[in-house]
Structure formats: C-alpha cells, structure tokens
Amino acid sequence: MNQFQYLRPTKQQAAIEALARTPNAQFIAGGTNLLDLMKRGVLEPPRLIDINRLPLGKIERDNGRLRIGALALNGAVAEDKQVLERQPLLAQALNAGASAQLRNMATVGGNMLQRTRCSYFYDTAMPCNKREPGSGCGALEGYNRMHAIFGFSDKCIAVHPSDMSVALVALDATVLISGPKGDRRLPFADLHRLPGDTPQKDTNLEPGELITAVEIPDGPFTKNVHYLKVRERASYAFALVSVAAALSLDGNTIKDARLAMGGVAHKPWRLAEAEKSLIGKPATEATFRQAADIAMQGAKAFKHNSYKLRMAPNSIIQALKNAASVA
Amino acid sequence: MKDQQLQDKVVGDRMNRVDGRLKVTGAAKYSAEYELPGLVHGALVGSTIAKGRITSLDTKAAERAPGVLAVITHLNSPKVPGFAAKSNPDEPPAIGQPLRVFHDEKVYFNDQPIALVVANTLEQARYAARLVKAQYAADEHRTDFEANKQRGFLPTQAKRNPKSAQNDYDRGQKNGYQTAPVKLEAEYVHTSEMHNPMELQSIIAHWEAPDRLTVYDKVQAVKGTQRAFAKDWGLPEENVKVIATFVGGAFGNGLHNWPHETAAIIAAKKLNRPVKLVLTREQMFTMVGYRPYTWQRIGMGATKDGKLVGITHESVGQTSSYEEFTESTLQQTRMMYTSPNVSTRYRILGLDISTPIWMRGPGEATGAFALESAMDEMAHLLNLDPMEFRLRNYTDVDPDNNKPWSTKFLKECYQLGAERIGWNKRQMKPGSLRDGDWFVGYGMGVGTFGANRGTAKARAVLQADGTVVLQSATTDIGPGTGTVMVQIAADALGMPPEKIRFELGNSTFPTAPSQGGSATVNTVGSAVLEACTALKGKLQQLGGAAFASAKPEDLTLAGGQLSLASNAGTKVSLADLRKQNNGQDIDVTVEAKPGNERQKYSMYSFSVHFAEVRVHAMTGEVRVSKMVSCADAGTIVNHKTAGSQMIGGAVGGIGMALTEGAVMDHRFGRYVTKDLADYHVPVHADAPAIEVAFVDKPDFIVDPLGTKGIGEIAIIGVAPAIANAIFNATGKRIRELPITPDKLMA
C-alpha cells in the first residue's frame, strides 16, 4: 500500500473540505473495502480522511421515516429493533452480507459505496476500464461468471456487490448527502449508475460529497418480506444472484409489492414493471412466474454467466414464495 | 487424565493435544514469528507475463522509496552455487529443475518472482515492490489445459524405469471393459485446487556466519530442506539448520522447496542480515504448488448381475514446463475391485504455469473422484444399490499383485457407515426424496492409500528430574504428531504422559522423513517405540543384577526410581542409575526401519464416506446436510486427534466437491480467482455434522504399533460421495469439479 496522509476530523465540514482539497483523497469508514483496494494497489489515495469521529451513527425514526446514519454499523442496523420492526427486509439483506466480523466494522455509507468485486478490477496487471479508463474490459471476453446480465455496456460488465443496497433500492430509500456545495437528497435508485462510457464512475456523487444518512419511508412491508441470496457456499460469499422481495397482502391478494435484484447489474436492479404485474393478483406461483418473466425481459448473458438467465427468474419466484409463505 | 487410566494404556485415549494450550494462547511460534536482531522484511514482485524474457527492470523508484535496503533481481543477485551445476534432476518430487529464482531473465509462469524488495518494515517493502517496473519480450504461452490435452506425455521417470507404477498397465485384456454386456464411458475433470492453509508460506533466513545458514521455514521436511539448501549453497549439511517447530497447516505444499525460500536466503546473504519473507495470500496461488487440473476418462464394463468385467482409466494431469510433477492418480483403480481386466494410462501435460505439488490425498483423491463416480454410474445402469455393487466386486487379495492384504476391514466400514448415515433411506430412483424446496440424496465414495512406513531415528533421554525427552526431526503440520508420540512413549515406558516431552521440527534432531503420505505415526511412532524400548534396556543394564532377568514391560519408572511392577521392593533410584552412567543423562538413539513385509503383503488404509445432500430445486444450491466417514486405519492412537483428521479431510472434500477451483484467464495466463473472497474454501456453515467411526483393529504387519495412516484417506473418496449424492438427489450427473450451482442450473 502507498504512503498516505491520515486525518481524523471531528467536524463534518472539516471532513468535506479536507477531501475537496486533495485530488484522489478518500473518506475511510470501516475500511473493510478501501484497505483491501489499497493493499492490492487498485487505489492509491494520498490522503485518508477518517470519518469515524463524525456523529453519523444514529438510527432514529422521525416523521414516518427511519433514518440511518452513514456510520451506523451493518451489524448494529441488522439488529436494531426499529429496523426489525419497520424494515425487516433491510435486516435480512444486511445479514446475508459478508461475515459477522465484517458487519461489525462495515458502515452503511461504506457498504453502498463498496466497489465491484470483478477480478479484473482487482488485478492491476489486467485491463479494466473502471480502474484504468481506456485499458479495456477484461471481463467482456474473459471470465465473466459473476457478471451483469442487465444494463452493461461494452466498456464494463461488472456488477455492484452490495446486498444491503438491493433492499434499499426496493424500499424507496433516499440518500442524504453533504458536500462542498451544501446538502442534498437523492433517491437511492439514482445513487448508483450504469457504466455507459464512463465505468470509472460508480455513482452520481459529486467530488467531495459525504453521505450522511439514508432514509426509508415507513411502508406496509413489515411481514411478507424475503431476501434470497444464491451463492455456492452457505455464507461469506458474494451473490451469484440475489432478490429482495416485499409484499403487502390482503388475504391472498397482493396489494403492493417491491422487488429488486442484486448480482445482475452495475447497480442494484429495481424491477418496477414486475412489481406492477403483481398488484391485485393472487399470491400464487403462477403470478410470481409471470412477474419473473417480465423482470427478465432484456436480459443478456455472456460466455460464463448464462446460468443467471435461469437462476435469476427462479430466484425471483422463490423469493416471492418465501415472502408470501406460499409452500 | 485420571489416575485410573494411567494403569491402562494411554494409546487409544482421547488425550488433549500437548501443544493445544500453546496454540490457542498464541504462545506457539510459527516460522514468521521469530524476532532476531536486525531482522528486515522482504516483498516479492511477480512477473505479469506467462512466458518470455525480462528485457529491462527499473528498480530505481523502489530503491529510493523510504526504508528500502535492497532490490534483488537476476541482475544483481548473489549467485547460488548449486544453480549453475546441472544437479540431480532425478530427485523427487519431480524430474526437471526446480525454478532457479533470480538466476536469469527467463519467465516460465505468470507471477513468477522476478524481484525481491527488502526494507526495514513490511509496509515499506510491500509499497516499494509496487514500484518495480519490468519490460518483457513475451513469447506465446500455453496455459489452457483443455486446448492442449492431447499433448500429454508419459513422465520421464516412467520411461526410464519400466517398474514405475506410472507406466501403461494392462491386467487381462487391454480395454477389456468393451467386451462387457453393460458398459459406460465417461470423462471427469478436476479443476486446479490451490493450497490455502491458514498460515501463509513464510521463512526467516539468517546467515549466522558466511558458511552457516539457519532458516525458520514453513516446511514439512526439515531434513529434506536442510539437504536441499546445503546442496544449493555448497555447504556441509550440518552447517544448515532448519527450524519448523510449529506449522499452521500445510497439506502437502511444504513438501517441496519453493523459490521464495531461496529468495530470502539470497537476500540475507546479500545484506548480511536476517530476512523475513511471508507470501501474500495471492502469491499462495502461484508460488507454492497446487493440486493439478486433471482430466480423466473411464471406460467400465460389467455383467448384468453386477460383476465388473473391466475398467480402463486414463488421466492427464497438469505440470509446469520445467518440472515433471507426478502423482498416483490411478492406483485405486488397479487394486480396489475384482476386475479381470484393468488398463490404466497416466500422462502429464507441461504448461507455462508453476509446478503443482501434492495436496492431501494427492492423486488418489483425484482418481477416486472418477473411479467412485463411475462405480455409482454403473450401479445406476445396473439398477443396483451402489454399496451392493461394490460388495459384489469386493476383493480379499490385491488383484494388482495377488498378495494378501496385511489387513482389510473395508466391509466393516461399509456397514458402520451405512447404519450411521441411514443408507436405507436412499431411494434407487434419483429425485424421489424431497424436503420442502430441497431435493435430498445419498451417496458414497471409497478411499484408499498405501500404509507406508519409512526409516526414522528417534532419541530418548532420561533426565535428572525423571522426565523423558524424545526427539526426532519430523514435523507436525497439524495432525497432533507431538501428542501421539507422547502417548506411544507413555505406554512404552510405563510413565505418565505429563513426564514426557516430544520435540520435533529441528534438523539437528535425529533424521526422520518429511511429514507426508500418512506415514508419520507408522514411521516415527515406530522409532519412538524402539527408542523407549532401548532406553528401558539401558536402564535395566544400569540397574544391575536385580533387574537383569526382568521383562521390559515389568519395569516401571515413577517417583524418581526404577522398580518392578511385579515386585515393588525391587527398586533403584534415578540418582543411582545416573551414577552408574558416569553422572550423565541416560541417552539412546535408535533407527527403526521396515522389514521385508512389503514383499509379502499389500498394505493399505481404507475409508468410506457417506454424504447426505440437499439441492435446492429452484436455485441449484447444494448443502451437505450430513456426512459419515469410516476408516480402517489400524490402531487409533488418539481418537480425538484422529477424529479431527477425518473431520478435516471431510471438510476439505466438501471444498473439492462443491466450492474450490482456480480459474485462469488464458489470454493472460493469469489466475482470476486468487484470494479467499473469489476462491471459496468451505466455511463453518458448509460443514454439517460429520460423524467419524474407526474400525480400530491393529495391523502389526505394517508396523509394531499396528497403525496404518489416516491423513489421506480422510479426503480420498469424499468428493465422489457428494457428487453421487447430488445425482441421487437430482438425477444430474456432474463430472466436473467443483459442482457449483451454475452447473446444476445449466
């Protein structure tokens, strides 16, 4: 890892200014992703601004919204009473990620901003447009078993690895941001972006912006929810495919639904059309199958990930069945 | 331990590890943990091409980086005397020439060490290593096994030695399976499995004088390492000292000496300071060997009533371009079942990759995946229970050489295992059992490994305080060697284990072979037994007339005196015995070696593994829900450590079957899965309840302890048991490991 300057401000404004002053400086929260990237030479920030002294760790409910501070730990959020009561889908998604040790270090802000796990991104001896724009996409013609089936470009076919973000995008969350130009709010669905011609940009954050919290509006999704994560070992692996499913049921009729997928695109992949198809229908396998078909429209696979074309719709059906508790 | 038990034998007890406390409290010192004055740190730079030449190396930025003491490359490396000579190409494990690090500008594989940066701190060394820039003239490389499989060749050692087991083999009629009424032909592939023990490969090299080298090195062979480095540096063996007191798991990767070891020794020479070098996790994938990618084809024929007519088993395994790595992939096929016709063909394929090495159950585990899968496939074709099919082809003599087995209790293993797994729940028709969203299936796989015994020396010293210290230059890579040696000695001496210490992992101790091939207890345990017997003999002598006619087992050493168990009145104090011995510690060293039993008997350990798996109907995820492993491994010296060996092997087998497999991008000849996030070893949640059962019957033909060996059979046969259970659950036969959900969804 490179040598770097280390700052640990206690004031939010100081942190933002410190970042803005140094090109390529990075905030560091839990460090569970950033330090790995630095050790592998993927990132070489000349300055780290440790934000752990900022008062951004609270989880509170206010005005019909749950507000989770950017520094709240993944483990703490997953166990929080209000989260479990109001947004159990989020707790499930968090618990599906990483390991207990990592969840005890990782923060909510860091989790949503974690970088892709594409092997070509991680190996500085291989091409990667995200790491080194213009060097080419190693995965496109290479080993792309973990890669995208939606929303990719010929510059980048990487996927976003976060489990938590799949639940947040399904739950209509909003990101609270503070930056050199002041504070702003951004729908969570607009935080991450598709790669297009600039895969080096993961998100729509402006330089120097700090995430301070995420807000989730109260909703009816307190019971019939399920986060399904498919992976080849029982724990501690990134998703091949994951599905966040939330249903609001009236008897057996679906009143409202939220659906998103992970492991399939450069951003957490909300399935708005599929959601619509569910509303007003009976919670049956046939309904779920139809939603899965809609969700998969436009999917396209590469050499090693065509299994996702079956695994993804199956996972949607399974997640909805589990959410509805349909045997 | 209860006093009561002390009256009885200690061998067989579930004695706790003698070093358990040291390990769990962190007091045990592993090779990278020695603090030497003036110690500095190294970091290796790897090549980024797979084949070619280094045309220039820019080390200036690295040399200028903070704390850097030297950047060593082929341009400035002190010459290793042994590298120049065309030395001993016949030495195991390979024919060829181990990579000569920093010897010249040639590149043989991607991530080959091309420079070593040495700095005051590890962080400084690692940072500066990133600043070294190399230019290459790349040659076209060949790394893709599948594209080159037809280039497989017979290993040179087989060509040179007609008796080598790697030669083409035909028993009965060549390809006789083809004449059978029921036939199957199938191909099996096993992807490279990488060595990832918890402890990273590490060494501290220290030239104590210009001609005296000490290394604290993570190896499985302290004597072998001593010999190798003495030869490299043109030194008398006794001038090289190798310390490996604790090893944090090795599984075979410490059975060869690797380039990083010599790199550290070179650096220590150049700087005249002790140099520590610990590989990174990513470097574990390229610098210390791995279980080779292997392609196999089986042709199997049987009669309609389930008698094997013939088996033809071919295999091609990966090796590097500079060393011929071989293993015994096909042995189980020759000896496990009564088949009048057996043909085997063993080939290796040299690619522009680093040299493979043995990994637990080497070769045999790979071969058993194909053989035991094929047995299951044939049983299915015959509509026979796979255990019944195996029993119909059970053999009471070794069909390979017609010798009797020294012992074989495999039928007992079948029975024990079948009961415990609940084999009667298995349905003949695949896909018939379901538990909610999961298909449920049962499978079995058989394993075997030679019950080997080598020659070893052991020393036993009775000290003034009445305690006994034993020494032998073996290692303990995790199985609990030190513990069982104490148990063996306790029984042999009639002393409580607390009074006995066993020391290992030091090349100055009496010679012992590497810890490998499941042979340590057979080999070193026998030496310990003989050393203890010799020590008692010496005491008897020193004790004089009163003891002269006593039987050795009647002699007891306790409370600072030697006495007769049958007559407590006959005794002599330790102090008096020492007086008789000119005031010295009573000290014996013996060499123990096998006799000619191998000419008369065929000697093997056996195991059978049963797996119950669940396969998700919608997602293709596989979970092993229960495993039972049964072994005929002779005398079980310690049921606790032996049981742990079996459980560890079963978990390793789960990895082999379901999660582990390194993937290379052949455009670059570079691995793409090279850390523990991408390369999946099983986690706790993947390891179900694993039951272990031992037949626990001694085999006194193999050695005087009756032991046969456990380490390898713990994993051999596990992967096919799981693959067979997946077939039973789903009707899908996956012949390529690891069996990941994508393959089941295809």
Ligand SMILES: Cc1cc2nc3c(=O)[nH]c(=O)nc-3n(C[C@H](O)[C@H](O)[C@H](O)COP(=O)(O)OP(=O)(O)OC[C@H]3O[C@@H](n4cnc5c(N)ncnc54)[C@H](O)[C@@H]3O)c2cc1C
């Ligand atoms: C072995 C392993 C397995 C894992 N498995 C999973 C998994 O299965 N599922 C999953 O979802 N995740 C997984 N993870 C990833 C883990 O969730 C992330 O590493 C973690 O959430 C990152 O949080 P952090 O606080 O440590 O972020 P850091 O590493 O500190 O930061 C990550 C990035 O976010 C930026 N950042 C952090 N906080 C802020 C902020 N408030 N405002 C602006 N920028 C900020 C940093 O500058 C940095 O660029 C795994 C990680 C590892 C190492």
